[in-house]
Amino acid sequence: MSDDHAHSGPHADPAAALDDPAAVLRTGRARLRGLLASCPPAPGAGGPGREVVSQAEALLGTEAVPRSAYASWLHFAATALGHTGYADRIAAEAPRLPWRTVWAWYRPVGAYEAHPNLSGGANADVFERAGDGRRFVRVSAMWCPETWIDLGTGARSTTAPEGVTEVDEDLSPDGPWLFDPEDGPAPFTPEEWEEPLQVAPGRYLLVVARGLFLVEENRHPAQGEAQEAEEAEEPEEPEEPEEPGEAPAPAPWFADGGDGAGPLTARRLDEVFGVGNVVRVPAAGLPEALRHPATRNLLSGAGLPGFWAAGSVAFRAESDGPRPDSADGLLRLGGFDFGYCDEGEVLVDGATGAVLLRQPDATFGSGGEEPFPLCGDTEVFVRFLEGVRRHMGSCWDGHAAEGGGSGFLRSMRALDPDALDDDSSGEVWEHVFAGITELGVDGF
Structure with a gap:
């Protein structure tokens, strides 16, 4: 990444710059951290971009990742935060990102929320509905009441869908998978991201203490068949990981102030x-x-x-x-x-x-x-x-x-x-x- 488009002048609004996914993806991580640090700390002083970038930096910490992988982490952060529009724009600007987040019910870093809380171990079972073959996951834990999630959309319900039966098959990956610590293509894997359920080819459900989410390998980037064939003949050099710089990642920021701010309702x-x-x-x-x-x-x-x-x-x-x-x-x-x-x-x-x-x-x-x-x-x-x-x-x-x-x-x-x-x-x-x-x- 380069820093050429980090800002448009000495009086540019750093929070506004972070709301442009294209500019974010062109900007070096050290510069992005500088933009985050220069934003006013007050709630409301920024938009979804500031939330997403600060979340991605908190998740990655000191890990160096290539630009395409960084786009995947931005996409994950945006999805976990509920900023689906921003996630879509990231995917459009970075069609070669190695993995995408389909949906996430996940407690972001710094978001002190009661749910989801899967601490102590969770039970997650996959069910299939007769007729249309739609799949659902049933999850529960000591501090998480039984919840049903549509694997296709991420929609949640406290009641079981009608006509479903538990999937009677081994859902463990049948070979190296996306976040495989030895052979997976993702350059960085959090330690707790392990033992996924492969719910469809290239799609993996991960259940961790802070929630659960569905990711998919980007096996067919939107480049066009001709370009894909050309790239297959002349593979690109592997991307070099980019260091985040010496400055520590600013704390995750939330537009509403976070940490229980707001009235009791x-x-x-x-x-x-x-x-x-x-x-x-x-x-x-x-x-x-x-x-x-x-x-x-x-x-x-x-x-x-x-x-x-x-x-x-x-x-x-x-x-x-x-x-x-x-x-x-x-x-x-x-x-x-x-x-x-x-x-x-x-x-x-x-x-x-x-x-x-x-x-x-x-x-x-x-x-x-x-x-x-x-x-x-x-x-x-x-x-x-x-x-x-x-x-x-x-x-x-x-x-x-x-x-x-x-x-x-x-x-x-x-x-x-x-x-x-x-x-x-x-x-x-x-x-x-x-x-x-x-x-x-x-x-x-």
Whole structure:
């Protein structure tokens, strides 16, 4: 690649330059990293190109790959991010890319999302529908409810298609395959990309901790039969891998800010905790003692997780919403089962919205009937629980660029540093967070 088209002048918008796949493919990776680094950090300061290029660079890290292979990684990043239009433009500009991504249900680097999370091992079985021969994959894991995916389109459903039976054949590749570490044509293969299912000639389904995706070998680039015949007679020299330069890859960037940015909504909590596992109470049904407007809005709108668990800790909300607990305006939201001590009652102050914990045996706090502050309000409480679910994958099977448990703790600290610094509440949250920072997917 050359740097000739990296920018059009000293005042060019670097983010806009990244939105042009043709320009990206003509630009050296070191220069691309420079463009990424010069973009403003704020959410919204860029488009799909900035998301795609920063994702590809995060995935590749220090690996040097030829231009055609780099196009494949850009195509994968765009598909995983949902930027199918950008992926199509990459494929059009680089018809000789060695492999393409047909579809991907995959957690991008730096995208702290609850789903998909296939940590701990996934079950993936291929089924075929009678009549039209259409194939589907059924996938499930400890933290992934059973999901059916159309192998042709990537469309997902929680219900099984009608008329399907499991494919009774060995789907292991019958020879060297695309990402074969010894004989495969792809110049770089992540370690976890192994043991694929060959679901069609040249098409491979890969199931990894961060999701699953279908890739295909580009056996017949769109060059025209005559040109292909000519190239077969006079093969091109192998492309030289291009070094990414000395500058580290900038962190993946997301237009919406990433890492749980944005308001809590009913749809968002349903996606994280599961439909039917969020308690919402119509405003008219909330107790009069709950006078705090923001808390009332949250409990009647976004809601509260009905059941939540990580490691040895579980939380269960009051199924009918908060109920009065004492004459001084406290209401019970639910309770923590800590696994080895008395239950911790989660309370909310009806006037201020502050969340408190009562833990009688003094494992946390001073014990007895006197509650102590747990966090600033119910929104922080929900975001802490949601944050654990969103960061599970990055803590258990994270990418090197994500920071694992330390990255998760930084994100939680940004929500309510006082709750984590206080001796009593800090100890509670340390125990809650340990479910993903210290324990593995199996709870040990």
